[in-house]
Amino acid sequence: MLKTALAAICVFTLLATAFLTASLLVLQPPRANYPIWFTLATIITIQSVATFVAMANPHAWLRILVAAGGAALGTIGVWTVRETLTSSHFEGHALVLGAMLVVQGGLTLVMFLRLQDFRRAGLQS
DSSP: OHHHHHHHHHHHHHHHHHHHHHHHHHHHTTTOOOHHHHHHHHHHHHHHHHHHHHHOOOOOHHHHHHHHHHHHHHHHHHHHHHHHSSSSOOOOOHHHHHHHHHHHHHHHHHHHHHHHHHHHHOOOO
């Protein structure tokens, strides 16, 4: 069930990122920060794809790398939610995407840092 939930949130996050990128390119809002958005979209895409690869390939080094990326996504999500709620200009899509990143980061950490998996791999005594 955890694997399914993580896969679903990865798909939803990728779809939201693609939608927001397309809307940014089509609408060209004047306040948009293109370099930051495209960097963030790249990070989200790479982490989501790496999560799918790690679910299919359970190598210990990949699990640790993806877990670190999940922690980074969660941190970015918390930062996004905080900035949205304290800004004078409220962006609903930023709040939703930030919350999705927090959930994806948390699920990634829970999925890939389970102690019994490391014990089985011989990395924990």
